[in-house]
Amino acid sequence: MPDRPAGGITPDRVLVERMAAGDERALGELYDHHGGTAYAVAVTIVGERADAEEVVADVFGQMWRTAEQFDPSRGSVVAWLAAITRTRALDLLRARGRRARTIERAASMSDEGLAAPIAAAGNAPDRGPELDEARRLVRRSLAELPAPQRRVIELAYFGGLSQSEIAAELQEPLGTVKTRMRAGLEKLRASLGPLLEGAA
Amino acid sequence: MSEHSWLESAGAYALGALAGEERSEFQAHLASCATCRAEVQSLREVTALLAYAAPGEVPPPxxxxxxxxxxxxxxxxxxxxxxxxxVRWIPWLxxxxxxxxxxxxxxxxxxxxxxxxxxxxxxxxxxxxxxxxTGPEVHVVSLAGTGRDPSARVFWNHRLQRFVVMAFDLPAAPSGRTYQLWALAKDKAPASMGTFNTNAHGQAYLVIPVDSSVIQLGFLDKCAVTQEPAGGSPQPTETPRLVGTWVHTD
Structure with missing residues (x-):
């Protein structure tokens, strides 16, 4: 996710620098930018709102404590946040002995996949038009993938499954799963270009 | 494996979908291949955006x-x-x-x-x-020296999700080296809990917020300290200098 241009919203990177210096307001602002997204990811993975809240509290706690170690040359703040959120949510799911909602839905998943029903679900009011735009683009890009490609990507990302586990889950050859994942990610990289910082 | 095949694994790795040997082999390759590192970083930015595809749940205020x-x-x-x-240093106590x-x-x-x-x-x-x-939910492990005098205690507070480490008589690691604390569990690779060094008196007091890479205590058997190159190692590179088994304080 690109840093916001001048004019109102402080870039994430600057917020993280201020967090490292102990500025709680910066943490609040980062939460205002991304809390809704982190929560949505957590709910999708863990399936329970109370658990998702715990995950989000953990995620921002970890970002707060380790803000000083954030290295912008190694990736964006959103990539950092998304990685922590996903890891925490999957950890909690494993600790609870549950499987991700995404996996439960995999068997019955229609061609619409995860992205389609979301469009009507309303937008979290945490960052206005720009966030809406990002959501629209990501959902449209996912929706435009061939269903088998989208499915393996969603199972990996929201279900925490490895390629071999996905192959077993879908009863497809491992090689097929690998090819689909690679092709789907390449298409996403192309279609999400406008959202990618310094995209080639 | 050819350079090309390695690159093909970058997407799966960025998605967290490589497991077992495939994952560790790719990680080892990453250490020496800037091309693959750049590809993983690029694809991580792509996969991070998938977060926006999650259904629009609104968190409670x-x-x-x-x-x-x-x-x-x-x-x-x-x-x-x-x-x-x-890790964060605690002033002398x-x-x-x-x-x-x-x-x-x-x-x-x-x-x-x-x-x-x-x-x-x-x-x-x-x-x-x-x-x-403090508190009933605290677990503790005492780490005894293996053939030396140093010792350490590690407290795990489940409610606060943090470790507190106290080390004694452990000579400060020389320049370019650091001590690293490991969580050990049966049938699992050691998980790094963080790096630290002792002061001139051979003592260290520190608080380590739990990292997602450290597994829940239920899976945790032992704790160990090794000396590693500065910055720490992905896996221990020497026989632990200190090792201990978790016990409950109740």
Whole structure:
């Protein structure tokens, strides 16, 4: 996710620098930018709102404590946040002995996949038009993938499954799963270009 | 494996979908291949955006307050931290128990002064340390030296999700080296809990917020300390200097 241009919203990177210096307001602002997204990811993975809240509290706690170690040359703040959120949510799911909602839905998943029903679900009011735009683009890009490609990507990302586990889950050859994942990610990289910082 | 095949694994790795040997082999390759590292980083930015595809659930307003309240509790303002080190140093503490009283007195007497910020940070450090050591949910492991005198105790506070480490008589690691704490569990690769060094007296006191790579205590058998190159190692590179088994304090 690109840093916001001048004019109102402080870039994430600057917020993280201020967090490292102990500025709680910066943490609040980062939460205002991304809390809704982190929560949505957590709910999708863990399936329970109370658990998702715990995950989000953990995620921002970890970002707060380790803000000083954030290295912008190694990736964006959103990539950092998304990685922590996903890891925490999957950890909690494993600790609870549950499987991700995404996996439960995999068997019955229609061609619409995860992205389609979301469009009507309303937008979290945490960052206005720009966030809406990002959501629209990501959902449209996912929706435009061939269903088998989208499915393996969603199972990996929201279900925490490895390629071999996905192959077993879908009863497809491992090689097929690998090819689909690679092709789907390449298409996403192309279609999400406008959202990618310094995209080639 | 050819360079090309390695690159083909970058997407799966960025998605967290490589497992077992495939994953560790790819990680080993990453250490020496800038092309694959760049590809993983690029694809991580792509996969991170998938977060926006999650259904638009709105978090309850109280969650924001909780996040800020926990931040206030966990990390003291202005705490000095070593660059790049995943642990936070605690100023020297004589005895945690005795401090509880001292802390209250100091808080009242001094907080209004110009040193308020520094003191608040120190108090928060101490509060944080004491909180980490006390309570029925605390587990402890004593690490004994293997053929030497040093020792360490590690406290795990489940409620606060943090480790408190105290090391004694452990000579400071030389320049370019560091001590690294490991969580060990049966049939699992050691998980790094962070790096630290001891002071001139061979002592260290530190608080380590739990990292997602460290598994839940239920899966945790032992704790160990090795000496590693500065910055720490992905896996221990020597026989542990200290090792101990977790016990419950009740």
């Amino acid at each position: 109280a969650l924001r307050d909780r996040v800020l309240a926990e931040a206030r509790r966990v990390r003291p303002i202005g705490a000095a931290r070593r660059p790049g080190a995943p 004589a005895a945690a128990a005795a401090l509880v009283i001292a802390v209250g007195a100091e808080r009242r007497a001094r907080l209004a002064g110009a040193r308020a910020d520094t003191l608040a940070a120190q108090l928060a450090d101490r509060d944080s340390l004491i909180a980490g050591l």
